[in-house]
Amino acid sequence: MKLIPNNNSPRISPLFLVLLCLLLVTCKDKEPPKPQSKPAYEILWQRPIVPDPELYFSLSINPFLYKGMVIVSSEYTMEGVESPLMFLDSADGHIIDLWSDFIDGAVPYIDESASSEGEFLVLNTQRSVDCVNLETRSRQWASLISRNHPYNYIYKGFVYTTIQYNGDDGAAVLRSPLDHEDWQTVYPFTRTDEYVPFFSALGFGETEDGHDIVVWKNRSSYTNKDQTDIFAYDLTADSLLWRNRDFNVFGGILPLQVDNQRVYGAVERRVFCLDLMTGDSIWTNDFSGIIAQPRLSNIDQGMMYLSDYKVYIKGVGPELVILHKSDGSLFRSNNELPDGIEDRVTYFEGKLFMSTQELVIVDLLTGDLLNDPNAMLRTFGNIYSKIVIDPDRRVMYFHNGRTLFCVKIPEDL
Numbered sequence: 001m002k003l004i005p006n007n008n009s010p011r012i013s014p015l016f017l018v019l020l021c022l023l024l025v026t027c028k029d030k031e032p033p034k035p036q037s038k039p040a041y042e043i044l045w046q047r048p049i050v051p052d053p054e055l056y057f058s059l060s061i062n063p064f065l066y067k068g069m070v071i072v073s074s075e076y077t078m079e080g081v082e083s084p085l086m087f088l089d090s091a092d093g094h095i096i097d098l099w100s101d102f103i104d105g106a107v108p109y110i111d112e113s114a115s116s117e118g119e120f121l122v123l124n125t126q127r128s129v130d131c132v133n134l135e136t137r138s139r140q141w142a143s144l145i146s147r148n149h150p151y152n153y154i155y156k157g158f159v160y161t162t163i164q165y166n167g168d169d170g171a172a173v174l175r176s177p178l179d180h181e182d183w184q185t186v187y188p189f190t191r192t193d194e195y196v197p198f199f200s201a202l203g204f205g206e207t208e209d210g211h212d213i214v215v216w217k218n219r220s221s222y223t224n225k226d227q228t229d230i231f232a233y234d235l236t237a238d239s240l241l242w243r244n245r246d247f248n249v250f251g252g253i254l255p256l257q258v259d260n261q262r263v264y265g266a267v268e269r270r271v272f273c274l275d276l277m278t279g280d281s282i283w284t285n286d287f288s289g290i291i292a293q294p295r296l297s298n299i300d301q302g303m304m305y306l307s308d309y310k311v312y313i314k315g316v317g318p319e320l321v322i323l324h325k326s327d328g329s330l331f332r333s334n335n336e337l338p339d340g341i342e343d344r345v346t347y348f349e350g351k352l353f354m355s356t357q358e359l360v361i362v363d364l365l366t367g368d369l370l371n372d373p374n375a376m377l378r379t380f381g382n383i384y385s386k387i388v389i390d391p392d393r394r395v396m397y398f399h400n401g402r403t404l405f406c407v408k409i410p411e412d413l
Contacts (some may be wrong), residue, residue, distance in 0.1 A: 041379065042408040044395060045093040049074045049086060053402035061114040062343060062386040063397040063404065064121060066134045069096060070388075070397050071121065072404050073112075082106045085121075086404075087137055090390065090397075093406060096137075103142035104128040113151040115159070120178040122159045124152040129161060131178065141181040145174075151253070154178070155204040156212065162199035166190070171197035173216065173233070186214065187233050187240065195220035195227050201251065201265070205258025207276065211236035215263050217251045226250040228267045232279060242279035247272075252300030259306050262325075266304060269294035271313055273328060283328035290333050291319050302341040305352060307364060314341050314354065322367050334367045343386040351413070353387040355398060361413070370413065380405060 049072055050056035058075040065071075070090045075083055083106030084098040100106055104127060112123045119135040127148055131140040145163060153160045158175045165172060165188075173186040191197050201217040211234050218229040228251030232241040251267035258264075262282065263274040269291075273282040287294040297315035305312040310331060311323040318339050322331040342355040351370065354360045358373035359380065376383075381400040388397045394409045 041376070041410065043379075044406045044408055046406070047086075047088055047093040047095075047404045048402065049078075049399060049404050050076050050402050051078070057401045060385065060399055060401065061112060061123070063388045063399065064114070064116050064134075065090060065388060065390060065397070066116070066119070066121075069134070070404070070406075071134065072385075072399060073114075085132065088404070090393075090406070093404070099132065099137055101139050102128070102130055103139075103144060115152055115154045117154045117157070117178060120154075120159075122152050122154065122178070124148065124150050124161060126150050129159070129176075131159070131181075140179065143176075143181055143183065145183075149200060151200065153202040153204070153255070155214070160186070160202055160214065162202070162216070164198065168196040171199040171218065173199055173202070173214065186235070187231070189218070191220075194222040195225075196222065199231075201253055201255045203256035203258050203263070203265075205263075205276065207234075208261060213241065213258065213276065215256045215258060217256065217265070217267070219251045221250065226268075230256070230263070230265065230274065230279065232263070232276070241277070244274060244279040244281070246281055250300075252298065254300050254302060254304055257304060257306055259325075264304065264306060264311060264325075266300040266302075266313065268300055269297060271299065271304075271311065271323065271328065273325070285323060285328040285330075287321065290321055290330060291315070291317060292335075293317065303343075303345045303354060305345045305347065312345070312352065312367075314345075314356070316340050320362060320367055332367045334362075334369065336369055337362075338373045342384055346387045346389055348389045348391065348409075353389065353396065355383040355385060355387055357382040357384070359383055359387065359398070 050058050061073045063070050063072050068090055070088050073085050081098040081100050084100040087097040112125055114123050121132045123130045128144050130142045133140040147164045149162045160175045163172050170190045172188040174183050175186055176183045198219045199216050203215045205213050215232045220227040226249050228247040230244040234241045247267045249268040254266050256265040261276045270284050270286045272284045291297050297317045299313050299315035302315040311325050313321045318335045318337050320334045320337050324331055338356045338358045340356045342357050346353040350364050352362045359376035360373050361371045383398050384401045385399045396407050
């Protein structure tokens with residue numbers, strides 16, 4: 001039987017269909033709202049290191065931990081004390097003490113370098129050294145040193161610094177015991193050619209027979225020519241061990257490192273490994289084909305970390321380069337990190353914590369990035385210090401030039 005449409009049946013208007021669709025969408029079960037995610041890192045406390053973080057910025061030393069305190073510095077007058085070291089309670093950030101008894105006044109200490117061992121904290125400027133006793137929060141001793149360099153290094157109860165003397169003709173390594181002032185000349189050097197000597201980037205280690213060794217760079221220059229010698233001095237025998245003259249390039253401030261009878265370092269765009277006893281080259285890697293612009297990467301001013309089998313290098317570019325310690329060959333290059341490197345690296349639980357102005361956390365085994373640096377930048381701003389970690393409390397301390405932060409390290413990181 002053939003069906004014949006009934007032309008008299010009511011027609012459905014387009015408007016009705018639109019309203020019906022809207023009704024169906026409205027009546028559809030709504031998805032439950034997504035829970036608000038917690039911040040990536042919990043800020044336990046924060047303390048300004050300037051009078052007003054909205055207006056001021058301070059070049060400050062890296063945080064130091066000592067017996068329930070975290071120590072940092074400020075360029076500005078804080079609570080009536082000019083350019084103080086700030087001793088803060090590491091648990092809640094309240095101010096325990098302020099110290100500013102510098103031998104040469106507060107202002108020259110803007111560009112200081114700081115290092116510590118036990119209860120002693122040492123600060124350098126280009127004309128002075130201050131040793132502060134953290135136990136008593138008072139001056140241990142202080143020295144005025146002409147043409148001092150703004151970096152110091154501590155090794156086995158001595159603080160080391162380098163100077164220039166006799167105009168541009170001489171350079172020397174000096175040291176003093178930490179508990180009292182008694183400067184000794186470790187090694188003086190008078191130039192015999194056109195290159196101006198400049199000692200820096202010290203590193204320390206031991207030979208197999210137990211002799212203490214200090215190594216350093218002689219970053220020399222003359223008109224448009226550069227030269228970087230590597231010196232090794234036997235502190236136990238009180239004699240020069242060797243001098244390597246392989247590098248006719250400029251060497252940056254990245255300190256040398258001694259590990260397993262080898263010396264590791266970087267000069268300009270090259271990373272190298274030398275034999276500790278002879279100074280002979282074991283390998284070099286100039287990063288050709290690894291970093292987009294090796295000459296502009298400033299790896300000799302960046303970060304170097306040594307694990308049991310790898311060398312980790314980060315310059316001002318985005319690349320974290322991992323080399324095999326045995327022969328300098330490439331293990332991996334990760335170019336997903338932010339540009340820049342602000343300070344040295346900290347190891348904790350199989351991870352490397354770095355400040356590239358952003359907080360960067362990298363897996364030691366793979367070199368993979370484990371956090372979102374952009375999220376950290378939005379939370380903390382640019383970070384201008386080393387990441388200092390309290391392993392017992394699982395917290396980290398760092399500052400952005402305005403505020404010192406105490407931040408909890410997530411359990412699942």
